[in-house]
Amino acid sequence: MTKRALGVLIACFCTLFITYSIRYGYGILLPGMLVTLAISKTEAGIISAAYFIAYTICSPVLGLMGDRFNSRVLISVFTGILGTGALLMAYADSVVEASLYFALAGVGASACWAPVVALAQRWVSPGRRGTAVALIDVGTSLGIVWMGTVGPGIVTAFGWEAGWMSLGALGLLVASINFILMRNQPSEQSVLQSTHSGRSADISLLALYSSLIHNGKFWLFGVAYMLSGFAILIPFTFLSTYAVEELSLSYGASANLFIVIGIVAGVGKIGLGALSDKTGRIEMIILSTLLIVIGTLGMAYAGGFLALALLTIVFSFGYGAIWSLYAAAAADYFSRELAGSIVGLWTMYLGVGSILSPIIAGRIADTTGTLTWSFIVAAAGAVMALVLLLLLWKGK
Template sequence: MASRAAALASGFAVMFIAYAIRYDYGALLPSMVVDLSLTELKLGGAIFTSYFIAYMVFSPIMGGLTDRFTAKPIVVMGCALMGLGSLMLSFSKSLLEACMWYGLAGVGAAGTWTPVSAATQRWFSRERRGLALGFMIVGICTGFGVTSLVTPYILDAYSWRTCWLILGVISLLVALIVLLAFQENPNIYLSGKGHVKKLYLDVDAWLVGVSYMLVGFAILVPFTYLPMYSIKEVGAGSWISIWLISLIAVGGVAGALTLPALSDRVSDRRRVIVLSNGLVVVSSLIALLKTVEAVMASAVIFGLAYGAIWPLYGSCASEYFGEENAGKVVGFWTLFLGIGSIASPIASGALADATGTIASPLALASMVAALSLLPLTAIKRVKALKST
């Protein structure tokens, strides 16, 4: 019991810093663009793209290594690389350096969610797996919720470089915590042989992956555009950007602790995934009402979905393909998520430019989230990949 609690606490800390580093970038970008003399805002987007490309490419690798060598060394390495990347990013003097070091942080991030989710699933039975992963998501929501409140004060008092320095130091400390405290279930045997070829040819794995890609595309739109939309097109004050992220975080905590737990009690988790993805559809449509109250309600509903989606999809890995393959499966699905996450800002930004309104990307997010439900309905069988 103590080992399982230590694993949960360590995983919470990992998720906290991993997603603080990921989502604090948006708040720091305006200052970075000026200080690094980037002539166009889209060049700042190139830095974030370097992170996601590294994250997408290395997640399957980290997943395979997790199933071969266990999660602990992978998570320690991941947090250390995130810390080093963030520390060095604080000293960057050019676009190339910033892309390189934030890309390194992306490599490290690939060693966080995939191995932590796999290790967490191995500690819990089917009846508690969703709730346990939901607790990890509380760490994510707490991470970006806290940084959204603290970062403006650090920026005012110091600079964006100080923010990255602090995040880097915290990540290195979390690596030490994982090294000392993180425990894995000794009753799960990992052969390390895996069945990568079978996985890549499995229709069910591809269907879930496509759904994951589509909802990942949709999820990133409100994160990117909802604060800007509320200021420019709804007429809210500049304070709204901080409040919206905080509301998303609060909704995320509620969603992470309720919907995944509900999925533990139903025979087919896809039913609850349909509910969570449907909330993304609803939240985007509510925002189109163009009132401050509607935008704030949209943020809370979106948060509910955000907090639930990741543990719901993650818990399907062990359920469909076996605990010993959870790392490879989550890593494989993260490839799809990366494609959606990279395509989302490009497509939604182009649509906003073409239509002259930020409402159009929000409408697009609603449609894509609805489309994410279709692949799930096509899954006709649930099977596990057996070791041979």
């Protein structure tokens, strides 16, 4: 691996680190926001949904732009927008303001997944795609660990507003790192030029979309992607609140669960990602989804910290690898050169699940007085994803 390739992968790692620190840091900072802003769990879900509405609208376009235009500039600029949105969250005084600021962060984040993993895959050999994506995806886990470790101390000493300020400042720093380290691809040419002899490079955008729309596997992957996102976001949004309000754990203990998620997810990313290069992508996606089913269903019945921590470990191992496995599957099943566009389209499905998930879970909790049923609904979503993935596995 060249020094330039290593620099690109480091920048990709940093981008995913801050993106997921902000995305899932919301759940860690939420208990304090509920009190200060005097909002219900449904309203908390609406704020979270605002992020994913913006993310969903922008991701397909930016996934395409990452494949066809200057990835270095694109990712750097939108990482800066992500950081700005997080910074503004510290100044939110209402549900409307928080929703608008978090939506801005969602706009920035829309260029911080599909274009990033597509760029990373261009800098490694085909046989190392799963491993490379898994390695940079460890940044998402470490971002969660960082928030789980540092977040409670910042909140205790300075308030939840300082947590958002820290995230925003770090986002702006990573934007600068991206501009310094990133390059578009080894040949420094556009994807279409560098792959002129490849069949996928000659496909027009309209033809690409048309072929995918008529491809049953694309739809099965997309809906499974949506249902997986639906299931995963419920624990990330409400696990800390659930631990504090219903299991009477301290805020510090509830934040420790996110440290567990980050560490175990990192192990899952590397282990299952590397294993998928040998055993097959779909098999590992199925295993990851099964672990998410077990983890989310068990959370609903956890009676204390130890049980909840154990089930969080199970959930985290499955969650850790799943997105990088889907990204690698896009290159395996469809097109390496246009993987960013494909993952961007799948992100539309993910967005639907992620928009509905926190609102439905919050509404159920407000209606029933408990988050138990919200976790059961999360498990049901993962079960449906598992069924679709088994159909893909059977028909491969």
